[in-house]
Amino acid sequence: MRICRYFLTIGLLALILLLAACGGENEDSGSESADNSDEQNIEVTLDSQQGEVTLPTDAEAIMAPYHEDALVALGVTPVAKWAIGESIQDYLEEDLKDVPKIEWNMPLEQVLNHSPDLIILEHGLDSYEGTYEDYKKIAPTYVMKEEVTNDWRKQIEVFGKILGKEDKAEQVMNQYNEKVKSAKEEINNAIGNETVAAIWATGNQFFLFEENRHSAEVLYSELGVQAPELVQSLSGDVEAQWNPISLEKLSELKADHVFLLASEGEQGIETLENSSVWQSTPAAENDQVYVLNDPSNWTNKGLIAAEKTIDDLLEFLVK
Template sequence: MYTFNKIRFTFSTILLALILIVSGCGGNNTEKSNQDKAQNNDVTIDSKMGKVTIPGDTEQIIAPYHEDTLLALGITPVVKWAIGKSIQDYLEQDLKDIPKIEWNLPVEQVLQHNPDLIILEHGIDSYEGSYEDYQKIAPTYVMKEETTNSWRKQLEVFGKMLNKEDKAKEVLSQYNEKVKDAKEQLSNSIGSETAAVIWTKGNQFFLFEENRHSAEILYSELGVTPPELVKGLGDSQTKWNPISLEKLSELKADHVFLLATEGEQGIETLKNSSVWQSTPAAKNGNVYILNDPSNWTNTGLIASEKTIEDVLEHLAE
């Protein structure tokens, strides 16, 4: 009996050991499989600085000023762009709990957030650190100029590098439908009536050119007619040039979107100006004050959608 029990005990011990070995191997295989899967999702993509490989398991992303595109793809960045207290207010619904990082990307601030990926604009000289500095922290993708300047191109490129190509196509298709519907509504409501966009900061006024930020959505995509004064401005330049109140008297726009945070001095100046009050839009009560101008002064899919909503709210029937 003793011998039998001893044999049975020895057999059970050997069997248990085999199960543990097989389980261990299975665990190792699973771990290796996950690693292989992540590597298979790695993306090598061309950038301004040459080929860059983006790891398939990238999660912690810094893309200052281009958080719009990340959010459109369903990705929350690890930090958000800021100039002091100024942020992209129109994105705060999604980013209110995300810490800020200064626009020029100080290296020590980048290090604090331990990113897996850093995405920079083509003008890398505007950043505090060098490309090599950021590359030491995480894979760094520098956009080509055409990508920096086109949110549609950004959506395509970001979608490719982050394995979100299908999502990029989906949200762009939805956006195009939104533009189509909005354009039809505006055609029925205002026809060929003209509209202009003015941003007042302090006591200065900036008239948007046809391709300045979200004004391009208003004119090029929604088909709203620009007034002659806007047509005469030409293409937008990097530097903003304020326009005088006397020059604004020449603005024969049927509608004006006035971008001004609450309490801005420029609102009071226009209210008390007989020159301004004699313009068609002011005389007919067609000046629309927008207290959150941030989506109008940015570009991106979300900014564009919010701009369309602003336009429809005031101009559609």
């Protein structure tokens, strides 16, 4: 009997050890699975102008020259901001005032000095000092396809995937769409079918926004505001080159409201104020020319640029 009990005890001990070992293996397997899952989450593979590319989603020092709007919209501060000499995208300065500048053509030495761990470039690589291979040696580099470069909505989506912020990208787009819907109703109730135009004055030159030029797309396409005939005649296939319009031609602008975008002290403002031709246009006669001293959100495309443009429109058109 004692022998039987002895072997029974040994058998139970062996069974307990076996079960413990199996449990340990399952825990190790679970840990390994979790580790693999974490590894999968820190990389993303996307199609790009250069073909399929794998990028880290946990990058912190990010560089996306001229497209900082999309980064800021997603809650990311870039390691450097686009500039042409002293010129920057002023409308982003509330978020980027402490961020150092990098020249628009991305000099390799400047890029190296900022030590990025992710670089995002436009499809037109010829505008940069370095080549794709040059930048890729510095950090993982993503080159946007042309349709992504030209469409800020697609940028929000793509940047969201690159940065592991897809939920945030969806959230900010939903909020933007709600803003457009609300603003469209307010503006329509305020001005109905009255026409609106936007002019950028720089130096003593005047640039009339066509319907799809920069943030005018928000004004006409998204908010459904009526464009005056002169604007309609200039629209169509908007070419990359944006040519100034003469003061004589501006006299044909039969707009009910005009947004005049000009930095403070710009010569063009004085020119229009002293022009009897301009003063006889409907908007000027009815005191419905609105001067905005920061034109930067109007001359850019991006979610934040669009939101600020909508805010400008609401401020002056909805009273």
